[in-house]
Amino acid sequence: MTLIRLFFALVLLSATGAFAQxxxxxxVYKNAACSCCGGWVDHLRENGFAVTTHDIDDVPANRxxxxxxxxxxxxxxxxxxxxxxxxxxxxxxxKRLLKxxxxxxxxxxxxxxxxxxxxxxxxxxxYDTLLVERNGSTSVYARH
Numbered sequence: 001m002t003l004i005r006l007f008f009a010l011v012l013l014s015a016t017g018a019f020a021q022x023x024x025x026x027x028v029y030k031n032a033a034c035s036c037c038g039g040w041v042d043h044l045r046e047n048g049f050a051v052t053t054h055d056i057d058d059v060p061a062n063r064x065x066x067x068x069x070x071x072x073x074x075x076x077x078x079x080x081x082x083x084x085x086x087x088x089x090x091x092x093x094x095k096r097l098l099k100x101x102x103x104x105x106x107x108x109x110x111x112x113x114x115x116x117x118x119x120x121x122x123x124x125x126x127y128d129t130l131l132v133e134r135n136g137s138t139s140v141y142a143r144h
Contacts, residue, residue: 023050024098026085029062030055030076037076040088040118047091049080069136072108083107084132088116093129093142105132107141116144 026044030037032055044051056062060070063077066084074087081098084106097107108130109116115124131141 023048024080024094025049026051026078026080026094028053028076028078029059031057031059034075036088036112036118038118039120040076043117044091044094047095049091049094067105067134068108068132072110072130072132072138074108074110074112086110086132088112088118089129090117090142090144096142097131102131103134105134105136108132108138 026049028037028041028051030053037053041051041053059075059077060073063073063086064070066077066079068077068084068086072086076087078085080094083097083104085094086106086108088109089107090109093107109127110130112119113125113127114121116127127144128140129142129144130138132138
């Protein structure tokens with residue numbers, strides 16, 4: 001009888017996600033007035049990330065503090081697992097970054113391209129996600 005109870009307890013724990021790997025935690029720094037940042041946060045949550053937002057007054061100063069070059073700037077900056085994420089980076093690119101673990105500062109989608117997550121548009125434009133090295137140099141990480 002005890003083994004049967006143990007079995008059902010394990011099945012219940014498994015079904016509730018107790019054995020599931022915890023979701024990557026993303027800390028997002030954004031201006032409270034920016035609505036597209038909320039769309040990007042929703043995109044991350046829909047793709048399995050645990051997201052905490054921090055409304056701040058000076059996004060560029062925070063970006064600089066985290067080491068992201070100003071010329072790669074967008075409307076929000078985030079941190080995940082030691083990496084800096086700038087702008088409307090697709091969740092799939094962040095997941096790949098966390099899997100590959102390159103020695104880099106992080107990822108950036110400069111500006112706010114139409115069609116990127118949080119910037120949905122009937123007229124999307126092609127854009128690149130950039131891998132940002134610690135010295136500020138970049139290379140194309142993904143094309144969208």
